[in-house]
Amino acid sequence: MPRKKRNRRIQVPPVIKGMSVFGVRGRKSNEVTLRLEEYETIRLLDYQHLTQEQAAVHMNVSRPTLTRIYEEARIKVATAFVEGRDLIFRGGDIYFDKNWFKCNSCQASFSNYSADTSHCPVCNSSDLISLNEFYGQSTEK
Ligand SMILES: [Zn+2]
Known part of the structure; x- marks a missing residue:
């Protein structure tokens, strides 16, 4: 029986569900799926310039686990770039640090530390969706 993986903490969800290729006409892209913890390693290491030790703390994983997730993420991003494939952000063994919401009217994303999350x-607008639902994740801590 496989060991149950501990969920990785995601602080800020992606603002989009993925990216599609540009300049390729009439070809259906064979998409690459980037798991949300893989997305988070790229955000923390390459975008926020944290060290791997710092990123591991942020995601509540060991440093070797962080490195393994990051390597997989880089391979997937490189594959999408080089082979001209869409990148989809989906799935993963994760939980969000806060309850995040997305507005269906203006597409803004926000977390619920403000007092009123009904608008x-x-x-x-009151047309809001929980990002846990948006990415098909359950909230667990
Ligand atoms: Zn809005």
Whole structure:
């Protein structure tokens, strides 16, 4: 029986569900799926310039586990770039640090530390979706 993986903490969810290729006409892209913990390693290491030790703390994993996730993420991103394939952000053994919401009217994303989460803080719409549902994740701590 496989050992149950401990879930990795995601602080900020991706603002989009993926990226599609540009300049390729009439060809269906064979997409590459980047798991959300893989996305998070790239965000923390390459975008925020944290060390691997710092990123491991942020994601609540060991440093070797962080390195393994990051290597897999880089291979997938490189594959998408070189082979011209869409990148989809989906799945993963993760939980969000806070409850994040996305506004279906203006597409803003926000977390619920503000007092009122029944309306979008940007456009005041009440058409909100939980990002846990958006990415098909359950919330667990
Ligand atoms: Zn809005």
